[in-house]
Amino acid sequence: MTLIINNDDVSKLLTMGMAIDALEAAYKQLVAKESVCRPRIDIQIPTTDPNKIYRWGSMEGGSTSGYFAIRMKSDVVYEQSYNGVTTQEKYCTKPGLYCGLIFLTSTENGEPLAFINDGVLQLTRVGADSGIGTKYMAREDATVVGMLGSGGMARTHMAAFMHVRPNLKKLQVFSPTKANREAFGKEMQELYGLEVQVCERPEYIYKGAHIVAGVTDSSIPVLNGALLEKGAHVVNIGAGGRPDDATVGRLDVYMRFGTAPAPWGLPDFGIDDEYLTYAAEPEYSNSKMIRAGKRGHGTIAPDRMVTFADIIGGANSGRSSNDQITYSERGNLQGNQFWAVAGAVYEAAKANGVGREIPTEWFLQDVRD
Numbered sequence: 001m002t003l004i005i006n007n008d009d010v011s012k013l014l015t016m017g018m019a020i021d022a023l024e025a026a027y028k029q030l031v032a033k034e035s036v037c038r039p040r041i042d043i044q045i046p047t048t049d050p051n052k053i054y055r056w057g058s059m060e061g062g063s064t065s066g067y068f069a070i071r072m073k074s075d076v077v078y079e080q081s082y083n084g085v086t087t088q089e090k091y092c093t094k095p096g097l098y099c100g101l102i103f104l105t106s107t108e109n110g111e112p113l114a115f116i117n118d119g120v121l122q123l124t125r126v127g128a129d130s131g132i133g134t135k136y137m138a139r140e141d142a143t144v145v146g147m148l149g150s151g152g153m154a155r156t157h158m159a160a161f162m163h164v165r166p167n168l169k170k171l172q173v174f175s176p177t178k179a180n181r182e183a184f185g186k187e188m189q190e191l192y193g194l195e196v197q198v199c200e201r202p203e204y205i206y207k208g209a210h211i212v213a214g215v216t217d218s219s220i221p222v223l224n225g226a227l228l229e230k231g232a233h234v235v236n237i238g239a240g241g242r243p244d245d246a247t248v249g250r251l252d253v254y255m256r257f258g259t260a261p262a263p264w265g266l267p268d269f270g271i272d273d274e275y276l277t278y279a280a281e282p283e284y285s286n287s288k289m290i291r292a293g294k295r296g297h298g299t300i301a302p303d304r305m306v307t308f309a310d311i312i313g314g315a316n317s318g319r320s321s322n323d324q325i326t327y328s329e330r331g332n333l334q335g336n337q338f339w340a341v342a343g344a345v346y347e348a349a350k351a352n353g354v355g356r357e358i359p360t361e362w363f364l365q366d367v368r369d
Contacts, residue, residue: 131160133328
């Protein structure tokens, strides 16, 4: 039987510790060439509304450990501005609803194993990535987090930071909507027993912060590298994934987990871009295309880069002093994440009798494709 696993199921099954362990194991398999993935690919098509586009996004990967997964999204995308911030919004069918699915299969016999809603899993795996980077790059004695953002990503990032640095003592947080940042601050205080400073201005989050996190849905960079203090470790989600130039300029060590391998036998086709976009651009359309003509950012500081392979192989220890400013990001390895975390969720669902069973035969046929 094939499982349907929804977000409520994933919330019950997937812990931050599980996600971090699954991703670390998957990255080690990638280093050993026991797993493979490709960069994210987006397809953009104009809608009849010139301010909105349709975007299909997918990423995939699999491993000799027995799982393959493709994560796919079907969105209508647009940008909006409020309180001086430009955000990228999306929906499927109507605002407030989304379509993101992970299709998990067996690499042993090709069996369709599960369809999993990607919402909770997505938030968790992004937080877990930042947790892994923080584990290897942040100061061991880190106690203060400075955070821009108070939504779902902020919550999973705090869970990840607390998992890898359980001695954290204080959170300094800002987001544009006062009610949201206050509610988030209260929740983090109650959940983790932290001292929380809810900041009235974004620049206040940097004072004394050992971990600085930009975790927003902003379309433009939110970090201000000029305000980073010595010893800070930085993570950044949103804004196309790339931090501001001031942050890049001040980095002492840049940890990029890795880059998706080039196609078999075609080394010249290898790229380090976060994503590739293909777009329909009919002459009669007046649609404003999202990220028109732009590439997904690749390696941001190659002269200061260390990789996951360097660190686990002992070629580089990453941070070498408490005064260094460090930064971590995944690279274009999204496809290597979803088989790993989805596989862990599937195994937990089977062990706990969670999920809805549907006949696998519904997806099989006796006509050769």
